[in-house]
Amino acid sequence: MKDDVILSVKDLVIKFNLRGRILTAIREVSLDIFRGESLAIVGESGSGKSVLVKSFIGLLDENGWIDSGKIIYKGTDISQYKSEQDWLKIRGREIAMVFQEPMTSLNPLKTIGSQIKETVILHSRLRSKAAKRKSIELLEDVGISQAEKRFTQYPHEFSGGMRQRVVIAIAIACNPSILICDEPTTALDVTIQAQILDLLKYLKVKYNLTIIFITHDLGVVANIADRVAVMYAGDIVEIGKSEEIFYNSQHPYTWALLSSLPQFAEKGKFLYSIDGMPTNLFNDIEGDAFAPRNKNALKIDYVIRPPYFSISPTHKARTWLLDKRAPKVHPPNSIKELHKNWRGNH
Amino acid sequence: MKKESLLEVKNIKVEFGTNRKNKIVAVDGVSFKILKGESFGLVGESGSGKSTIGRAIIRIYDLADGVILYKGQRISGKISKSLDIDITKKIQMIFQDPIASLNERAKIGYIVSEGLYNTKYYISDEDRKEKVIKALLDVGLFPEFASRFPHEFSGGQRQRIGIARALIMEPELVIADEPVSALDVSVRAQVLNLLLELQDKLGLTYLFISHDLSVVRYITDRVAVIYKGKILELAKTEELFEKPLHPYTRALLSAIPVPDPRREKNKKIEIYNPSCHDYSIDKAEWVEVGSGHFVLANKKEIKEYRRILFS
Known part of the structure; x- marks a missing residue:
């Protein structure tokens, strides 16, 4: 079951042209996504998490391109797709996306119903009455009560949480296999956020979805993810099962990310914070991109890019610290506390 | 030792809308005290009225009812011009969005000194420049930044500029409205550390408005929970989270x-x-x-x- 790879990214490089300067946003990323899992991609702004998933549905900005590498979806290399027609076979039908802002992803001039129906008609053989029936079903599925009445209302008559439900309904309208959620709960209040996360878990089972979840909120990750990929400077620096990342993290950047959370800080004491500036992706990066900000960086970190070291069959990290010859480096105290929860090989 | 109260909000009510038909009561009978030197948190969901309270305190919004006292002196409603200037200096605000809250066409030096210009709180241009340098250094920025424009800075640096703009007035009370909500995890940690450091160094009092409960738990001493314009519960932060x-x-x-x-x-x-x-x-x-x-x-x-x- 676990071997059932639905989407496979191989040595993907994505570049952008910004006023004549070339920026490498994704640096040789390889990633297997398994059918039916929920994978969270975490990282700070500019780490490339949104760019990576946008390349799965051909939504890179016009100045960006896939420079090399493959994206294999159900046996086809979709990174070769050029025309909009090609992408329409994938986008929505196979891989759908929910964006962050529920306010801007709906058209304020059209009724909720017509916006869902539009998608249903575009992607299926259903017509008018049947399409309407299907749309109302979808609204009920995402937990909107009095769906028939709500069908004729406009976006401004919906609250933020309700709008996000509608956006999710549109995304699942054509039974996609993969649902990408790009910070879907960031703009919402905590109580609403919890409801949306529950909804996604329910839909995942009902519609047999594979979910890719992009967020910088590690609390949300803990809630929803089976596996977590940590991105830094256009690269996946650590990936593993959720428990492996939270309770047995190995990469210094993952440590830094977790330690800077106020939840793990002692009151009145300073929060752990990462020194220095994020890596400049216009430059060629030699060695480990995180090295200049890592107090425990080794000499080799500045010279050779670390390979992945396996910690378990499901857990690997790109850091020289895991090399046999590396000196023993202890994680910060807050991480040690977290590691106490680790039960090891299970 | 009992700390004295710096700001007291008594039974305030803020309404929007002119006629009776579409009147909205955003804040309804809210009372609390902020003690000198503490961090007081105001948490609630969007639309609960937490930002409205902050804005009522710095007198952007008028009160429909109730009174706000600063060191025992009334600062709401009609007040004398000298008290008005004095309060403008003493109570400063930091905003959520570090991109929208800075004037894109003005240099950092101007943005940071705008409060000084408005209240004429400087002796000479030399004095003003010195104050700008000190404020920038206080928030961990270089003095050279004064001649640059906001677009040259990252989100975290912009938020520091926003803080420098408040500090230059030598305030006693700083109202921070979601100051770290728009920032990344590691930058958020830096800005929170800066706020703690400044409180220590300058003896500031904070009113911290946020929907992010983990940040509120970390930074505040006491916290009030607001729902639909009313405060439902107020306690020491740890006690509120525990019980x-x-x-x-x-x-x-x-x-x-x-x-x-x-x-x-x-x-x-x-x-x-x-x-x-x-x-x-x-x-x-x-x-x-x-x-x-x-x-x-x-x-x-x-x-x-x-x-x-x-x-």
């Missing part, structure tokens, strides 16, 4: 995502239903149920809350 009494507070705290997969996957979320209160005969009052722990409740509920608090 939340009001069902809304409990629901809100239960919904915070915890960065711990085992706990997060097994947690139970409570849902608040306002109709669980029966205030038809036994009316709700603002009562101190434990030392410094206030809650809005009727007699029957108070009994129950006291039982929970002292068990």
Whole structure:
């Protein structure tokens, strides 16, 4: 079951042209996504998490391109797709996306119903009455009560949480296999956020979805993810099962990310914070991109890019610290506390 | 030692809309005190009125009712010009969005000194420049930045500029409205550290408005929970998080995502239903149920809350 790879990214490089300067946003990323899992991609702004998933549905900005590498979806290399027609076979039908802002992803001039129906008609053989029936079903599925009445209302008559439900309904309208959620709960209040996360878990089972979840909120990750990929400077620096990342993290950047959370800080004491500036992706990066900000960086970190070291069959990290010859480096105290929860090989 | 109160908000009410038909009561009978040197948190969901309270204190919004006292002196309603200038200096604000809150066409030096210009709080241009340099250094920026424009800076640096702009007035009370909500995790940690450091160094008092409960727990000493324009519960921060009494507070705290997969996957979320209160005969009052722990409740509920608090 676990071997059932639905989407496979191989040595993907994505570049952008910004006023004549070339920026490498994704640096040789390889990633297997398994059918039916929920994978969270975490990282700070500019780490490339949104760019990576946008390349799965051909939504890179016009100045960006896939420079090399493959994206294999159900046996086809979709990174070769050029025309909009090609992408329409994938986008929505196979891989759908929910964006962050529920306010801007709906058209304020059209009724909720017509916006869902539009998608249903575009992607299926259903017509008018049947399409309407299907749309109302979808609204009920995402937990909107009095769906028939709500069908004729406009976006401004919906609250933020309700709008996000509608956006999710549109995304699942054509039974996609993969649902990408790009910070879907960031703009919402905590109580609403919890409801949306529950909804996604329910839909995942009902519609047999594979979910890719992009967020910088590690609390949300803990809630929803089976596996977590940590991105830094256009690269996946650590990936593993959720428990492996939270309770047995190995990469210094993952440590830094977790330690800077106020939840793990002692009151009145300073929060752990990462020194220095994020890596400049216009430059060629030699060695480990995180090295200049890592107090425990080794000499080799500045010279050779670390390979992945396996910690378990499901857990690997790109850091020289895991090399046999590396000196023993202890994680910060807050991480040690977290590691106490680790039960090891299970 | 009992700390003196710096700011006192008494029974304030803020309304929007002119006529009776579309009048909205955004803040309804809110009272609290902020003690000198503490960090006081105001948490609630969007539309609860938390930002409106902050804006009423710096007198962007007029009060429909109630009074705001600063060091015992009334600062709401009509006040003298000299008091007005004085209060403008003493109470400063930091905003949420570091991109929208800085004038794109002005240099940092101007943005930071705008408050000085408005209140003529400088002797000569030399003096003004010196103050700008000091404010920039205080927030960990270089003095050279004064001649640059906002677009040259990252989100975290912009937020520092926003803080420098408030500090240059040498305020006593700083109202921080979601100051770190738009920032990344690691930058958020830097800005929170800066706020703590400045409080220590300059003896600032903070009113910290946020919907991010984990940040509020980390930074504040006391916290008030606001829902639909009313404060439902107020207590020392740790006590509120350990022993939340009001069902809304409990629901809100239960919904915070915890960065711990085992706990997060097994947690139970409570849902608040306002109709669980029966205030038809036994009316709700603002009562101190434990030392410094206030809650809005009727007699029957108070009994129950006291039982929970002292068990």
